[in-house]
Amino acid sequence: GAGVSQTPSNKVTEKGKYVELRCDPISGHTALYWYRQSLGQGPEFLIYFQGTGAADDSGLPNDRFFAVRPEGSVSTLKIQRTERGDSAVYLCASSSGTGHTDTQYFGPGTRLTVL
Amino acid sequence: GQNIDQPTEMTATEGAIVQINCTYQTSGFNGLFWYQQHAGEAPTFLSYNVLDGLEEKGRFSSFLSRSKGYSYLLLKELQMKDSASYLCAVLDSNYQLIWGAGTKLIIKP
Numbered sequence: 618g619a620g621v622s623q624t625p626s627n628k629v630t631e632k633g634k635y636v637e638l639r640c641d642p643i644s645g646h647t648a649l650y651w652y653r654q655s656l657g658q659g660p661e662f663l664i665y666f667q668g669t670g671a672a673d674d675s676g677l678p679n680d681r682f683f684a685v686r687p688e689g690s691v692s693t694l695k696i697q698r699t700e701r702g703d704s705a706v707y708l709c710a711s712s713s714g715t716g717h718t719d720t721q722y723f724g725p726g727t728r729l730t731v732l
Numbered sequence: 733g734q735n736i737d738q739p740t741e742m743t744a745t746e747g748a749i750v751q752i753n754c755t756y757q758t759s760g761f762n763g764l765f766w767y768q769q770h771a772g773e774a775p776t777f778l779s780y781n782v783l784d785g786l787e788e789k790g791r792f793s794s795f796l797s798r799s800k801g802y803s804y805l806l807l808k809e810l811q812m813k814d815s816a817s818y819l820c821a822v823l824d825s826n827y828q829l830i831w832g833a834g835t836k837l838i839i840k841p
Contacts, residue, residue: 621774659736659819659831660775673828708774717827718763718782723774 621724623709629730630699638694638727642711649692650721651684653705660708666692667715699731734758736832738820743838744810752805752818752835760825766794766805767819775819815839
């Protein structure tokens with residue numbers, strides 16, 4: 618596609634439920650990043666994929682968060698037993714190279730609200 | 733700890749020039765990015781600096797001083813569409829992007 622796409626654009630769920638957020642990177646981009654952004658704050662790094670493997674998952678806040686990218690393209694961020702504090706905009710970005718200095722192109726984000 | 737500081741909000745007049753400052757203290761440095769983010773939208777790339785000095789790109793310029801841990805984004809000939817948040821982000825020694833909270837720029841006619 619022309620840009621990074623994310624679905625759903627909005628997700629409202631109840632505390633304790635499981636959610637999956639999807640990211641479709643720019644075609645051919647090998648690097649994929651997940652961030653979350655709270656209101657009035659900058660993005661917070663969660664995880665970085667190079668190809669199919671998670672090269673750096675040090676930003677995942679706890680073991681309720683997990684992400685996969687099985688074929689090196691689409692990625693899914695999975696959150697188990699959601700908590701109200703998980704409410705944020707979840708951003709996905711992709712870049713073309715293997716270097717972190719390559720420009721990251723962001724998707725529109727998924728706004729997650731946990732009631 | 734790692735820290736990126738930017739002013740929370742700035743106001744400027746259409747047609748004028750504005751400078752948005754960013755100071756950083758990070759574990760290592762592998763470059764500094766500026767992104768623009770309109771309300772409710774994704775951040776979009778503006779500039780990347782890794783060497784000291786000024787990089788000019790149209791109406792936007794970005795400056796870096798590594799010894800001072802300081803950068804600024806200069807916007808000239810301001811237009812109403814420049815109303816947005818401007819995010820400063822530093823690539824640290826682990827190649828993670830550390831983001832500032834952003835500067836909300838309000839342009840008045």
